Amino acid sequence: xxxxxxxxxxxxxxxxxxxxxxxxxxxxxxxxxxxxxxxxxxxxxxxxxxxxxxxxxxxxxxxxxxxxxxxxxxxxxxxxxxxxxxxxxxxxxxxxxxxxxxxxxxxxxxxxxxxxxxxxxxxxxxxxxxxxxxxxxxxxxxxxxxxxxxxxxxxxxxxxxxxxxxxxxxxxxxxxxxxxxxxxxxxxxxxxxxxxxxxxxxxxxxxxxxxxxxxxxxxxxxxxxxxxxxxxxxxxxxxxxxxxxxxxxxxxxxxxxxxxxxxxxxxxxxxxxxxxxxxxxxxxxxxxxxxxxxxxxxxxxxxxxxxxxxxxxxxxxxxx
Numbered sequence: 001x002x003x004x005x006x007x008x009x010x011x012x013x014x015x016x017x018x019x020x021x022x023x024x025x026x027x028x029x030x031x032x033x034x035x036x037x038x039x040x041x042x043x044x045x046x047x048x049x050x051x052x053x054x055x056x057x058x059x060x061x062x063x064x065x066x067x068x069x070x071x072x073x074x075x076x077x078x079x080x081x082x083x084x085x086x087x088x089x090x091x092x093x094x095x096x097x098x099x100x101x102x103x104x105x106x107x108x109x110x111x112x113x114x115x116x117x118x119x120x121x122x123x124x125x126x127x128x129x130x131x132x133x134x135x136x137x138x139x140x141x142x143x144x145x146x147x148x149x150x151x152x153x154x155x156x157x158x159x160x161x162x163x164x165x166x167x168x169x170x171x172x173x174x175x176x177x178x179x180x181x182x183x184x185x186x187x188x189x190x191x192x193x194x195x196x197x198x199x200x201x202x203x204x205x206x207x208x209x210x211x212x213x214x215x216x217x218x219x220x221x222x223x224x225x226x227x228x229x230x231x232x233x234x235x236x237x238x239x240x241x242x243x244x245x246x247x248x249x250x251x252x253x254x255x256x257x258x259x260x261x262x263x264x265x266x267x268x269x270x271x272x273x274x275x276x277x278x279x280x281x282x283x284x285x286x287x288x289x290x291x292x293x294x295x296x297x298x299x300x301x302x303x304x305x306x307x308x309x310x311x312x313x314x315x316x317x318x319x320x
Contacts, residue, residue, distance in 0.1 A: 001200060002320070003317070003319075003320060004066070004069060004316070005065075005314060006062060006077075006086055006087040006314065007064050007081040007117070008062070008083075008276070008314055008316075009062060009064070010239050012063065015061050016283075020283075027051075028047060028055055031055070054284045054287040058313070058314075059311070060315065061279075061314070062082045062083035064078075064079040064113065064276060065083030065084045068198055068205060073100045073102060073178070074104050075099075075102065076106070076198070077104070079108055080107065080114060081113055081114050082117045083117060084120070085120040088122040103123060103132065104132045105133045106207070107136075107194075108209050108210055110135075110140060119155065126162055129162040131162045133166050134169060134177065134182075135169070137168070138168050171194065182198055183197045184197070187210065188211060188213070188220070189210045189212060193209075197227060204232055206231045206269075208224075208228075208234065208235065208236050210237055211237050221263070224267075225266045226267075227267075228263060228267035229268065230267070231267065231270070232320045233270070233320050234267075234269045235275050235312070236263070236264070236273065236274070236275060238257040238276065238289070238293070240255070240256050257293040257296070260293075268304075270308065271308040271309075272308070272310065273312050274286075274293060274309065274310070274311045290311035
């Protein structure tokens with residue numbers, strides 16, 4: 001499987017302002033120390049080798065949307081945040097090259113930042129497309145239709161030309177979708193949220209966002225350890241620091257980087273992806289949290305196998 005990130009922010013999309021970009025350029029020029037480059041490729045090689053990611057790159061600003069490539073003849077996507085628009089455009093390119101216009105979309109929950117990309121999802125207007133929307137929520141179709149009502153958006157749901165199917169799943173059941181074995185788990189979040197486990201050929205990917213892990217309910221945490229068990233890749237809500245979750249943002253429905261590491265270690269997972277970044281965090285803030293998470297993992301690892309910690313950004317690809 002190949003996991004591709006189209007949107008990694010939480011709550012709302014963000015865009016970098018001019019002064020932020022200017023500051024990145026200024027830092028890069030200082031780091032270059034007056035050296036000259038023959039062309040853009042040479043300058044790019046310097047940037048990747050000598051600059052930190054927060055200077056030469058960006059974590060992006062689209063909200064949650066993650067593609068899992070490797071299903072049998074279908075696109076598989078988790079959540080329909082604003083990153084869904086760009087995914088939809090790219091899927092047209094692949095369809096033109098012969099990929100079937102079949103989409104399986106898995107919803108963690110129905111809050112706006114996770115469905116706001118749907119009105120701009122080009123394949124929904126393709127009469128040759130089949131779109132299957134999987135959810136743990138019986139009111140998923142209601143939420144998407146309401147978002148298209150005239151008071152909110154000028155294009156009603158009835159104008160969409162694709163063939164739609166809404167499928168509701170129960171936590172604990174295992175089902176097949178596009179050649180993948182899938183199961184879901186209930187998570188602590190307003191109006192409920194669900195995490196997904198995707199398995200194929202002995203490999204497992206977890207998508208678990210908008211989930212608050214409460215240390216005063218350890219029975220629930222044991223259930224997550226089991227659900228994450230032996231996963232090759234865990235994409236986890238790490239919106240806040242542990243201090244924020246304990247002191248300021250309890251019951252806000254999100255979790256921390258520290259809890260994610262502990263859960264992955266307990267589950268013997270192999271790789272953790274930090275995800276659902278706080279929208280007020282600059283690239284330097286996210287990079288700092290990534291570094292702190294790596295150091296924490298090293299401190300608590302003890303005699304356990306190392307857990308690789310990756311920080312998601314729009315455009316990241318991870319092969320499983």
